Amino acid sequence: MKFRWAAAGLAAALLVLALNRESLGLGLAAARAEQRPELLRDATWERPDSAKAFSRRFRPGTRAADLIAWLRANDFEIDAQKGSASKRVAGFPCSEEIEIGWRTHPSGLLGSARAEVREAGCL
Secondary structure, eight states: OHHHHHHHHHHHHHHHHHHHHHHHHHHHHHHHOOOOOGGGTTOBTTBGGGOHHHHHHTOTTSBHHHHHHHHHHTTOEEETTTTEEEEEEOOSSEEEEEEEEEEEOTTSBEEEEEEEEEEEEEO
16 A cells, blocks of 8 residues: 555656656756846846946946956956957846946046946847
């Protein structure tokens, strides 16, 4: 009798697992997805003016070295001579491409800085 209950329980568990396999896979993908850096969480795709937190943190007059340090800490690919950096975020359900651009005065202070987030492929 105990064997029948155990077999029935196992069969029910396997059925639930089979039916929810896709949901479990999506849940795992969401849990493993990368997130944008905190300062870019408010940015809307293809609207550089929407990255308000980034713009407040790196406004004109901020030390360019502070921006470079933030970019390094957030694993951006940096071309300091061109004043640009990029990063791909493998998110879920969509991946994103982040482009950062800036101008530096001879004094080492930022003249401007902008951030743009674009969609780079969705499921």
